[in-house]
Amino acid sequence: MRQRIDCQRCHQRLRPAATDRSLCERCAGEPVLHECRLCRAQSDSYDQGRCPACGLRERLDQLRAEADPEALARLEPYLAALAASPNPWSTVRWMRTRRSYQTLRMLARGGVDLSHEALDAAGGGPSIEHLRDALVAQGVLSPRAEQTAAFDRAAVRLLARLPEGEDRTKLRAYASWRQRQHLLLRERRNQTTRGSMRHELARLRAAVQLAAWAHDHGQTLKAIDQHELDRWLDRGPVARRRVADFLDWAARAGYRGSLVVPPVATRRHTDQLATEERLALSRRLLDDDTLDLRDRFGGLLVMLLAQPASRLLMLTTDHLASDDGQVTMRLGPDPLELPGQLGRLVARLADRADTWTDGDGGPCWLFRGARRAAPLGEQQFCRRLRRLGIPTLAGRTGALLGLAATVPPAILADLLGLSEGSAASWSRLAGGDWARYAANGPEPLPAARDRVSAPEQGP
Numbered sequence: 001m002r003q004r005i006d007c008q009r010c011h012q013r014l015r016p017a018a019t020d021r022s023l024c025e026r027c028a029g030e031p032v033l034h035e036c037r038l039c040r041a042q043s044d045s046y047d048q049g050r051c052p053a054c055g056l057r058e059r060l061d062q063l064r065a066e067a068d069p070e071a072l073a074r075l076e077p078y079l080a081a082l083a084a085s086p087n088p089w090s091t092v093r094w095m096r097t098r099r100s101y102q103t104l105r106m107l108a109r110g111g112v113d114l115s116h117e118a119l120d121a122a123g124g125g126p127s128i129e130h131l132r133d134a135l136v137a138q139g140v141l142s143p144r145a146e147q148t149a150a151f152d153r154a155a156v157r158l159l160a161r162l163p164e165g166e167d168r169t170k171l172r173a174y175a176s177w178r179q180r181q182h183l184l185l186r187e188r189r190n191q192t193t194r195g196s197m198r199h200e201l202a203r204l205r206a207a208v209q210l211a212a213w214a215h216d217h218g219q220t221l222k223a224i225d226q227h228e229l230d231r232w233l234d235r236g237p238v239a240r241r242r243v244a245d246f247l248d249w250a251a252r253a254g255y256r257g258s259l260v261v262p263p264v265a266t267r268r269h270t271d272q273l274a275t276e277e278r279l280a281l282s283r284r285l286l287d288d289d290t291l292d293l294r295d296r297f298g299g300l301l302v303m304l305l306a307q308p309a310s311r312l313l314m315l316t317t318d319h320l321a322s323d324d325g326q327v328t329m330r331l332g333p334d335p336l337e338l339p340g341q342l343g344r345l346v347a348r349l350a351d352r353a354d355t356w357t358d359g360d361g362g363p364c365w366l367f368r369g370a371r372r373a374a375p376l377g378e379q380q381f382c383r384r385l386r387r388l389g390i391p392t393l394a395g396r397t398g399a400l401l402g403l404a405a406t407v408p409p410a411i412l413a414d415l416l417g418l419s420e421g422s423a424a425s426w427s428r429l430a431g432g433d434w435a436r437y438a439a440n441g442p443e444p445l446p447a448a449r450d451r452v453s454a455p456e457q458g459p
Helices: 052-065 069-083 088-097 099-108 116-121 127-138 146-159 166-188 194-218 226-234 239-250 276-286 293-305 340-356 378-387 392-404 409-416 420-429 435-441
Strands: 270-273 320-323 326-329 451-453
Touching: 052 069, 052 088, 052 099, 052 166, 069 099, 069 127, 069 226, 088 099, 099 116, 099 127, 116 127, 116 146, 146 166, 146 194, 166 194, 194 226, 194 239, 194 326, 226 420, 270 420, 276 340, 293 340, 293 378, 320 340, 326 340, 378 392, 392 409, 392 420, 409 420
Parallel strands: none
Antiparallel strands: 270 451, 320 326
16 A cells, blocks of 8 residues: 556556556556545545645644634644645644643634643643743744743642642742742853752752651741751751752742751762773764764763753754864853864754654754653763763763873863853862963873762762
8 A cells, every 4th residue: 555656658657556566547547545535645644535745734724713813813833834744644643532622622622822821721731831932933822931931830839739728829929039040040141950849849849848847746837946947957868958058948038047058969970981992982872873973972962062951951953163164162252163073973963852742833953852842851961871881970970080191170171161150169179280381381181080079070
């Protein structure tokens, strides 16, 4: 059924006849077994006797016929994009099986406002988020800070666990004026990672748990003292120490006195990957064309430029520039020139990212995941690299030490997007003393030890 030939009589590309493989079924006088009842096209899949293109067109016509005129006018750019889908059968299957299409019909009929809030009320899930991404990409909905919106919804559910009262009011203020504003500002500056919302939510969850514990013991957040706080911290998981941010905010706001939360014990050492092994892995990533481009370039960013997964996965084609064949990438305030082979590799990845967007105006993620407008997840990306034998933490540590031994901290911070304090710490670990750099220029530095005490690394 899937075989096609160029018929020698009608010169169309159709299924071959059973009696004469050089002719199509119709030209050979045989009954045509499967063809669209509307356009006579022969397809591999059918929608109620129609080819995917005709089925999609009729379904969209039906949607337009039942739509509210005002809602239809707003939805028309998105409906036009559906009609021009390069894979009509995939779109037809989505219409037949996905809950998000029923949500689209509800929006088209004008039963609810065409807004982000209506999609939030429809429930979560990948299909609803896919619809939201597509509506934003086509200009039907305005972009919004999605991590902030997700935090708002989760915060409402968390705070509902507490009874109405002063503690709940203060925690709502903390979530709204401290956490939400901080997250929104970072998101507007494109400084968030995939875990930014989860990080803020973990802080709020710890504060809610402390308030619940205080109520169970006849106390309030304002009344508990250091001894009671220590008792609560000692009898629970280490995640409870994330309450420190709320207690610091409450003290500065004058809500209660200062309390001390011991810092979480962090990993202060790690093994660095030997330079020879790190460069050998990098050479394999550069040369092996059988590997996925995302794995190759992502692994090189880890092994050569010490980028954490949380940051590199947020890269888009907007972070790249090309001038006379020289490709630059912006990881920090200053653009970083990529050498020839690495520059050509990311150029190929950028071309592929452009094709993934289908020209819909959305962000061109270099490391696109399964969702229409979202990059790969951090855990998924790290698993992909581990399957290739790339130890991300040890490789990044080795790259940081190598760079810190040869590049002044201020320049390293601007090129790689590190804080100045972190860059200075890595420079000290690498054996660097850049205090005399401006006066005396660079000088050879001793190699770092294979096992080092390392500053805390990001995810």
